[in-house]
Amino acid sequence: MKSPASLLLAAALALFALPSGAQQPAASAAAPAASAPAAAAEPAPAHAAVAAAPNGKVDPAAGEAKFGTVCVACHGQGGNSGTAANPKLSAQHPAYIVKQLQEFKSGKRPNPIMQGFASQLTDGDMKNIAAYVGAQKASPGFAKDKELxxxxEKIYRGGVQSRQLPACAGCHSPNGAGIPAQYPRLSGQHSDYTAGQLVAFRDGVRKNSAQMAQIAAKLNDREIRAVADYIAGLR
Incomplete structure (x- = not known):
């Protein structure tokens, strides 16, 4: 049987040992929390990163610099081309610009001049350029032929039902603003350029939109000029 002194000593030792033993469960419970940042630091899947921040890597400033060395001579400052043969790019939907540049580069949209320029661009360059010009204010255009x-306007807004020709406004909107990522902005575009593209679609020269090829096939030259001129004056 232990003496009272030895019992007191044992109780004292147990008392001093308790805090150290009591902290063990807390320390082990905190361990998962400490490991959480390491798990969060692991790279997310590429599709998850895009979903979280689709424009996270787009650099309009870099796009402006590239545009100034590759594109400005033909498409004008900020994408506001002053030459009827070269399209205005300002305020155009970025996804549409990227698609066209990719198809120039691959040859899906044949154009020797544009293929030469697009071949110099990476996908990142294309996205940066598109982000830059898409954010620029578009200069207004004007209709030239009052008779047409x-x-x-009749064709753009109502189509031609007797020939099952749909209204342009159905896809490109009544004011020509288009629908982002689906249909391009048309308002204010040079009438000569628009007419040239409609003829190219109709004649099978431009083949990167089956929908537009089918629509343009139903238009005669006069109707193409009329629609293109009306589009030029849209606001």
């Missing part, structure tokens, strides 16, 4: 503009 009423016909152009």
């Amino acid at each position: 503009v009423s016909l152009g």
